[in-house]
Amino acid sequence: MSLIQSLEHATGGLWPYLVVILFGFLPSEVWRWLAVFLVRGLDEEAEILVWVRAVATALLAAVVAKLLLNPNGALAVIPALWRWGALAAGIAGYALFRRSVLAGVLTGEAALVAAGFLAPG
Amino acid sequence: MLMCSLVGVGGLCRDIGYPPGAAVLSTLMIWAAPAQMVLFGSIAAGVALPAIAAAVSLSSIRFVPMCMSILPLVRRPGTPTWLLLLIAHFVAVTAWVEGMRRLPDMPQHARIPYYLGFANTVMLAAAFATGAGYFLIAELPPPLAAGLLFTSPVFFTLSLMAGARRALDWLAIGLGFAAAPLAARLVPAGLDLLVGGLGAGTLAYLAHRLRARGGGRPA
Numbered sequence: 001m002s003l004i005q006s007l008e009h010a011t012g013g014l015w016p017y018l019v020v021i022l023f024g025f026l027p028s029e030v031w032r033w034l035a036v037f038l039v040r041g042l043d044e045e046a047e048i049l050v051w052v053r054a055v056a057t058a059l060l061a062a063v064v065a066k067l068l069l070n071p072n073g074a075l076a077v078i079p080a081l082w083r084w085g086a087l088a089a090g091i092a093g094y095a096l097f098r099r100s101v102l103a104g105v106l107t108g109e110a111a112l113v114a115a116g117f118l119a120p121g
Numbered sequence: 122m123l124m125c126s127l128v129g130v131g132g133l134c135r136d137i138g139y140p141p142g143a144a145v146l147s148t149l150m151i152w153a154a155p156a157q158m159v160l161f162g163s164i165a166a167g168v169a170l171p172a173i174a175a176a177v178s179l180s181s182i183r184f185v186p187m188c189m190s191i192l193p194l195v196r197r198p199g200t201p202t203w204l205l206l207l208i209a210h211f212v213a214v215t216a217w218v219e220g221m222r223r224l225p226d227m228p229q230h231a232r233i234p235y236y237l238g239f240a241n242t243v244m245l246a247a248a249f250a251t252g253a254g255y256f257l258i259a260e261l262p263p264p265l266a267a268g269l270l271f272t273s274p275v276f277f278t279l280s281l282m283a284g285a286r287r288a289l290d291w292l293a294i295g296l297g298f299a300a301a302p303l304a305a306r307l308v309p310a311g312l313d314l315l316v317g318g319l320g321a322g323t324l325a326y327l328a329h330r331l332r333a334r335g336g337g338r339p340a
Contacts, residue, residue: 004171013140016143024156025151028180035189039188039189051322053186054323058297058325059183059186061294061300062318065301074267075271108271108275108279117264
């Protein structure tokens with residue numbers, strides 16, 4: 001810790017930028033670098049990539065579910081039923097407007113913001 | 122779309138007294154809203170920096186499967202490593218879902234320019250949103266702030282649906298959704314998404330293999 005503190009002292013106003021690089025960028029970016037080296041020599045059709053893609057897809061779906069189950073900040077003010085209802089509205093909008101992602105997002109947003117004004121607390 | 126969650130990152134950064142440039146730099150360099158939230162949120166909570174680095178790293182392991190699935194679509198024989206590293210740097214949810222949805226239908230030679238052009242535009246807009254959030258977030262009425270935070274979940278869901286090409290994709294989406302609450306209960310926080318995603322994705326893949334074998338259909 002003392003090393004970090006003396007570094008903080010020495011860099012002064014630049015310290016926040018250094019924090020972003022050392023404790024944000026580097027620990028995050030190593031995984032992207034690792035992936036670049038892992039896919040070397042793998043074919044686009046390789047079977048293992050089918051599995052990797054399924055994992056990435058499921059992971060993202062889990063991220064969405066978590067964002068709606070345990071929301072933070074202002075989203076937590078909207079009751080859970082309304083959050084899921086707004087997502088359903090977004091999916092309905094997407095399906096109705098010829099599978100347009102933009103139309104779906106707008107429908108879902110409208111439903112959620114309306115819920116925010118109508119269902120306080 | 123993801124800019125909206127980065128508006129929140131801007132607000133967080135301001136709360137801990139960092140300059141707006143640090144918020145914008147975090148978007149350009151980290152390029153992962155959850156990691157940025159962990160970084161600034163933990164600093165606000167007074168967590169030691171090495172522990173923060175570990176938490177940031179944990180939240181970004183998901184880039185391994187994401188990069189691994191998109192890179193083979195983009196690269197051509199002889200694409201230099203530095204370009205692959207650059208392409209990988211732009212991988213985050215938005216570029217990934219858009220890329221997985223659109224790239225397969227494009228000719229090989231058009232993929233890298235399309236991907237870099239798209240990803241750069243998104244990143245620039247996101248950097249702008251982070252800066253705007255730094256100054257604006259406190260001024261918004263709560264329902265609109267909630268709307269901003271809701272953009273990511275609804276956009277990600279619809280993009281996954283739009284990009285789903287096979288039964289396997291739908292299965293992975295469904296199982297992933299179901300895995301989140303289950304993993305949140307069974308696995309320590311921070312690891313839950315990773316374990317849930319890995320479990321659900323693997324389960325979907327195994328089901329897909331079994332079906333392919335049983336029905337004699339090609340995978």
